[in-house]
Amino acid sequence: MTDQTDLDRLAERLGHRFADPDLLAEALTHPSALEGRPGRDYDRLEFLGDRVLGLVIATELNRRFPNAPAGELSTRFNALVRSETLAEVAGRLGLGDLLRLSKGERQAGGGARRANLENACEAVVAALYLDGGLAVAERFVLAEWQALFERDRAAAKDAKTSLQEWAHVAGRGVPRYRIEGREGPDHQPLFRVAVELTGLEPAIGEGRSKREAEQAAASALLAREAGSR
Structure with a gap:
């Protein structure tokens, strides 16, 4: 079970001191962890984080490639926000080990399931956004996606x-x-x-x-x- 020490370590890794630590806990709570109990899972944060992440990535692509046509920007955008990319970032952050899951979901490998990692990654982006504003979320995304931007530049798929x-x-x-x-x-x-x-x-x-x-x-x-x- 993820405890406060785990949350503090993750917050340090994210580079942000949370005024509302419950937001980070919510971002790591899979729906199965509640099992009918009151509380909030990461679904709402995932919804918001998807949009925040998209805005940051699209803005950065527009800055990096000022002369690229919309089709090329869309190709790059989709590569940077696809499920595999989000799971990769979540893996670097160690989110799989920190996810709050039901016993059954954990035993079924939920901590390594790509969809869970993707959702948690987007939820963390939303938690940063809600707690610190767009600048905080943007700083995190640009830092964690830096190597991915460079990889995309070197080997952009058609x-x-x-x-x-x-x-x-x-x-x-x-x-x-x-x-x-x-x-x-x-x-x-x-x-x-x-x-x-x-x-x-x-x-x-x-x-x-x-x-x-x-x-x-x-x-x-x-x-x-x-x-x-």
């Missing part, structure tokens, strides 16, 4: 790969591409391609080759879904 990974995590199946049209002379064609995912409206992209049009369509869909988060 839009089709990022869309396929996002679709897998979101349970949307495999992206399906189809040619909607072809215009122009043979030496300078313009392809129009649609990409479809289960449960979503198709997105359209254009390019001088089929691959370029597919990349544009994937970027358009990623940008649209990032905007709807």
